[in-house]
Amino acid sequence: xxxxxxxxxxxxxxxxxxxxxxxxRFALSMTPEERLRCMQDCxxxxxxxxxxxxxx
Amino acid sequence: MPGFDCLALLRSLAQNEVEFIVVGGVGExxxxxxxxxxxxxxxxxxxxxxxxxxxxxMHSLDARSRVGPLAGxxxxxxxxxxxxxxxxxxxxxxxxxIGRALGYEDLTSQTDEMQVGEFRVRVLRxxxxxxxxxxxxxxxDLAMLPTLRATLAEKRRLxxx
Numbered sequence: 175x176x177x178x179x180x181x182x183x184x185x186x187x188x189x190x191x192x193x194x195x196x197x198x199r200f201a202l203s204m205t206p207e208e209r210l211r212c213m214q215d216c217x218x219x220x221x222x223x224x225x226x227x228x229x230x
Numbered sequence: 231m232p233g234f235d236c237l238a239l240l241r242s243l244a245q246n247e248v249e250f251i252v253v254g255g256v257g258e259x260x261x262x263x264x265x266x267x268x269x270x271x272x273x274x275x276x277x278x279x280x281x282x283x284x285x286x287x288m289h290s291l292d293a294r295s296r297v298g299p300l301a302g303x304x305x306x307x308x309x310x311x312x313x314x315x316x317x318x319x320x321x322x323x324x325x326x327x328i329g330r331a332l333g334y335e336d337l338t339s340q341t342d343e344m345q346v347g348e349f350r351v352r353v354l355r356x357x358x359x360x361x362x363x364x365x366x367x368x369x370x371d372l373a374m375l376p377t378l379r380a381t382l383a384e385k386r387r388l389x390x391x
């Protein structure tokens with residue numbers, strides 16, 4: 175999996191709508207399967223945190 | 231609430247040889263949109279053989295409807311969806327159509343076939359995902375449009391390099 179390409183010369187990091195283009199470049203640097211696994215890891219982490227804080 | 235294992239859901243559909251197109255949030259993620267989702271939405275081909283394969287996949291996933299009965303009087307006949315299901319691998323929505331009654335056959339020319347693990351899946355193209363959101367125009371769709379459009383612009387920029 176490739177790393178972030180923040181600060182690439184000649185490229186802006188945000189577009190006029192405020193969208194973080196570095197995140198998009200990061201996602202596009204991965205294969206579709208890697209994108210899915212990355213999203214899955216994120217969902218799993220959020221659910222684990224939710225479970226730890228179920229009473230709140 | 232069961233967890234969400236998107237790869238396992240896709241694998242089950244593929245192993246049952248269901249003909250489907252990934253749409254919705256997972257489609258966006260596969261196309262490179264940096265977002266997360268907690269459910270898989272697919273449009274399935276609506277012919278009798280594929281309906282039978284879809285039913286087999288639903289059984290293998292221990293699918294249960296979140297909103298009502300799964301089938302009509304004859305359980306071998308799946309009435310038109312959408313089916314909003316809970317499965318052992320998390321939420322799955324099976325649809326006949328999306329947008330203005332666009333079915334599998336209408337959409338196949340606007341898909342990319344992607345390798346995901348050991349199987350290949352058809353994924354709706356980003357251009358069409360954007361067009362559908364523009365058409366629907368709901369707040370949740372409009373909120374995602376800047377990110378989808380920026381992703382498409384980046385993809386095109388990379389293709390030109």
